[in-house]
Amino acid sequence: MTARINRDTRLCMSLSARPGNFGTRFQNYLYEALGLDYVYKAFSTTDLAGAITGIRALDIRGCAVSMPFKEACIALIDGLEPSAAAIDSVNTIVNTGGVLRGHNTDYAAVASLIADSGLSTRTCVALRGSGGMGKAVACALRDAGFADGTIVARNAVAGQRLARQAGWAWAADMGGVSASLLVNVTPVGMDGGPEAGQLAFTEAEVAAADLIFDVVAIPVETPLIRLARALGKPVITGGQVIVLQAVEQFVLYTGVRPDQALIAKAAAHALA
Structure with a gap:
């Protein structure tokens, strides 16, 4: 997949105090399996406002949000979808033409x-x-x-x-x-x-x-x-939660819903 990255490749990312590999492995496995021109990378930051500005400025398609940023990011984005507004917590930011909306797939x-x-x-x-x-x-x-x-x-x-x-x-x-x-x-x-x-x-x-x-x-x-x-x-288990919420993030970013067999393969790869 790396060899195919080009100027049109869409970037998705995550922000966490302690980045893990699950999202990177899960999302990239699905991108490659489905032939989608996306790539996913995990990040940490000590400058949340700067990171959110970067999502908008660099046209990053989506960002998963983990501890301790799920509440702090709300003031920095443009609005909340009902799943996030109902609980004042964001675990997913979707960028559509520079407008950042918060969701909660958890x-x-x-x-x-x-x-x-x-x-x-x-x-x-x-x-x-x-x-x-x-x-x-x-x-x-x-x-x-x-x-x-x-x-x-x-x-x-x-x-x-x-x-x-x-x-x-x-x-x-x-x-x-x-x-x-x-x-x-x-x-x-x-x-x-x-x-x-x-x-x-x-x-x-x-x-x-x-x-x-x-x-x-x-x-x-x-x-x-x-x-x-x-x-x-x-x-x-947390493994069940992380897979289900990651699938919904994938759909939000790409508009594509993988079938259950492919989801199971991606989960096994990411959790190995």
């Missing part, structure tokens, strides 16, 4: 996975974390009808704000909180992070739950997911 991915889980909306939820991904998950659960939930976050300001947005309770820790659906939206368990190898919930909390959902995608088999599987609990 929300759609989570909503789809929750619907497929068959979990009763009467299930009580404990969601650990309060960042941009936390907003996407909490609001997707709220909109699916899950009314009994607790945001567990040490940051009282962010935690209480998200709890109000979801219509749930807030707690600083899991003390006194019991839940049948446990959701981790923090970096706990992420490869390369300061809490790699750690559990987002205790073994007792996992044992008492009905379903475990960990949004951490690298590794897909996080310590929390491995523990849940060992205890015979059904799981939703």
Whole structure:
């Protein structure tokens, strides 16, 4: 694919504090398989405003947005699509003729996975974390009808704000909180992070739950997911989320929707 890059090749990118390889491998695999004249590259930045200006100035077609830029980028773009406006969090910027619009494909991915889980909306939820991904998950659960939930976050300001947005309770820790659906939206368990190898919930909390959902995608088999599987609990993994949301980003950038067989091949390549 690199040998075919030319002056007309469209560039897509990502912005993250800690860039990974998933998006680059996933998107470029699909571009090549479908013969699309696109290329994708991951970036980090200490100058978010300058990076967003660059997207517009260089006619970069699209940009995936990860921690910690999902909320900070909003003031720098031209508007929000409903998926992002509803939760004040952006994970995708699409550039159309110099107009930058924010989307949130995380929300759609989570909503789809929750619907497929068959979990009763009467299930009580404990969601650990309060960042941009936390907003996407909490609001997707709220909109699916899950009314009994607790945001567990040490940051009282962010935690209480998200709890109000979801219509749930807030707690600083899991003390006194019991839940049948446990959701981790923090970096706990992420490869390369300061809490790699750690559990987002205790073994007792996992044992008492009905379903475990960990949004951490690298590794897909996080310590929390491995523990849940060992205890015979059904799981939703970050790998499932990252693939579904990446497909929607690909469609937004290119206008092409790959078939499921090709998506599976791209996911296997990107997660290998």
